[in-house]
Amino acid sequence: MQGKPRKAVRKRASTPMYVSPNQLTICGFESPFEQALSSTNRWVRLSSLLPWDKIVHQYDMQFKSGEGRPPISGRVVLGAVIIKHMLNLSDRETVQQIQENMFMQYFLGYSSFTNEAPFSPSLFVSIRERLSLSVINAINDIVIAHSFDKPPDKEDTNAVENMETDDDADKDVTQVNEDIGLPVKITLDLQQERVVPNAGKLLMDATVAPQNITYPTDLKLLHAARQKSEAIIDKLYNKDLHGSVKVRTYRQLAQRDFLNTAKKKSKSSKEIYRANGSQLRYLKRNLQHIDVLLEGWYASHLELPLKAKDHDYLQTIRMVYEQQFAMHSTRTHSIANRIVNIHQSHVRPIVRGKDGKKVEFGSKLQASLVNGFIVIEKLSWENFNEGQCLMDTVTAYKTRFGFYPAEVLADKIYCTRENRRRLKELNILLRAKPLGRPSKEALSNPVSPGERNPIEGKFGQAKVGYGLECIKAKLKATSESWIATITLVLNLVNLTRKGLLSLYQWILFVISGKFGRTQITLSL
Numbered sequence: 001m002q003g004k005p006r007k008a009v010r011k012r013a014s015t016p017m018y019v020s021p022n023q024l025t026i027c028g029f030e031s032p033f034e035q036a037l038s039s040t041n042r043w044v045r046l047s048s049l050l051p052w053d054k055i056v057h058q059y060d061m062q063f064k065s066g067e068g069r070p071p072i073s074g075r076v077v078l079g080a081v082i083i084k085h086m087l088n089l090s091d092r093e094t095v096q097q098i099q100e101n102m103f104m105q106y107f108l109g110y111s112s113f114t115n116e117a118p119f120s121p122s123l124f125v126s127i128r129e130r131l132s133l134s135v136i137n138a139i140n141d142i143v144i145a146h147s148f149d150k151p152p153d154k155e156d157t158n159a160v161e162n163m164e165t166d167d168d169a170d171k172d173v174t175q176v177n178e179d180i181g182l183p184v185k186i187t188l189d190l191q192q193e194r195v196v197p198n199a200g201k202l203l204m205d206a207t208v209a210p211q212n213i214t215y216p217t218d219l220k221l222l223h224a225a226r227q228k229s230e231a232i233i234d235k236l237y238n239k240d241l242h243g244s245v246k247v248r249t250y251r252q253l254a255q256r257d258f259l260n261t262a263k264k265k266s267k268s269s270k271e272i273y274r275a276n277g278s279q280l281r282y283l284k285r286n287l288q289h290i291d292v293l294l295e296g297w298y299a300s301h302l303e304l305p306l307k308a309k310d311h312d313y314l315q316t317i318r319m320v321y322e323q324q325f326a327m328h329s330t331r332t333h334s335i336a337n338r339i340v341n342i343h344q345s346h347v348r349p350i351v352r353g354k355d356g357k358k359v360e361f362g363s364k365l366q367a368s369l370v371n372g373f374i375v376i377e378k379l380s381w382e383n384f385n386e387g388q389c390l391m392d393t394v395t396a397y398k399t400r401f402g403f404y405p406a407e408v409l410a411d412k413i414y415c416t417r418e419n420r421r422r423l424k425e426l427n428i429l430l431r432a433k434p435l436g437r438p439s440k441e442a443l444s445n446p447v448s449p450g451e452r453n454p455i456e457g458k459f460g461q462a463k464v465g466y467g468l469e470c471i472k473a474k475l476k477a478t479s480e481s482w483i484a485t486i487t488l489v490l491n492l493v494n495l496t497r498k499g500l501l502s503l504y505q506w507i508l509f510v511i512s513g514k515f516g517r518t519q520i521t522l523s524l
Helices: 042-049 052-060 074-086 091-100 102-107 123-130 133-148 154-165 218-236 251-262 269-300 308-330 386-401 417-425 440-444 449-466 476-498 503-515
Strands: 171-177 182-188 201-210 348-354 357-370 373-380 407-409 429-431 519-522
Touching (some): 042 476, 052 133, 074 476, 091 102, 133 373, 133 386, 133 476, 201 386, 201 449, 251 269, 357 386, 357 449, 373 386, 417 429
Parallel strands (some): 407 429
Antiparallel strands (some): 171 182, 182 519, 348 357, 357 373
């Protein structure tokens, strides 16, 4: 009997075995150092665009004493700060990136590649303290002025030289400025006085730079103040001075009372009021104990075991108690100079009235935008009315460029009757909604909301791309330096995009120094 035929067995395809190659040694790894650096690299291009001598001089002015160890090169310091904020890196990551990247080292002014770090990451704190808001604004003005002082192309230079050699007739040059949007006629007359008309478009607006703090509530603020007061009591207590029995703080009961309310998803106003009152009484008792402990140290004439930072905390805690007690006793929710964080007592609530973010916690900025370059005109940790800053911004424009703007685009809050009158006296066109019932001219020539988009987009770029939405510095001075450096980086990005300026822009900004007295007129 024949058996059943066997089924054909399909052979599996053999998978190739992975063979791990031996890792090359560092000496055997080929590096591109024998090749020249690419001139199209972003750090190489930016290095050639910056006026290093002028901006480094602004930084070196902070070192007035010639004694002691010489400071680190100003170009290395400023370049590292620019790299940090342009790439939105941490302090430690910035130093490591510079240590690994030869293009960044070229940007910092190094003559050759090195594996050594430029400085310790902890030095960034001292650098931010030196680079104050005024120093960064001065560097910002230098960068903006340098962007307009660039020489034109070779053809443009020949045209200007031809204008200079012809002394028999006045030279008229008509140039359409794309940024201003007006045809401009420049008349060079060496015999007449120089008359500079209004030119350019000035945009202004305000925003808030939020700090990196937890969302503040009265209960969380009192809880943090109570915990810090307990830490100060632990430092002040001494058995020899205050006896063997330590003062009672009831910290476990206070922690339990706080958690019983804080853990609830929905809390009634009565529950919050009672919890705040409980934390206030615990904090009051701790402050009384601190006063008793301090009297013992003062009577013994010994040095207090508190550092300067602890004294600042103690002063902040006392102010928090006074403010919270006043609001709790009167059942109100607002008070002047309200503290919202004991670790950053300079932060204030800024009421904005926007959807989703009616209140922001940080500093308020009044900024202006001209030809893509942004400048911080005012920075305050207290809320202020933007309408009071319009004329100061216009005056700063005149100081910066030598003439008033031809147009001003601002929000409704800026357009008060007094500001409208003063702008009209200076022959400055205010692009905003007119007061009262609109006329036929206003209806035929409406102001588009999109005309103010550039400055709104600049704020969005700063917050989303460069960290203006969350300022991670803790001190007041370092936070201001952080914010100002972000605006500097925005201008550097804009500088790399602009390239060389047109003949009109170059003539407009340097003609007074090259040709003496001139007359510049606008032809519409």
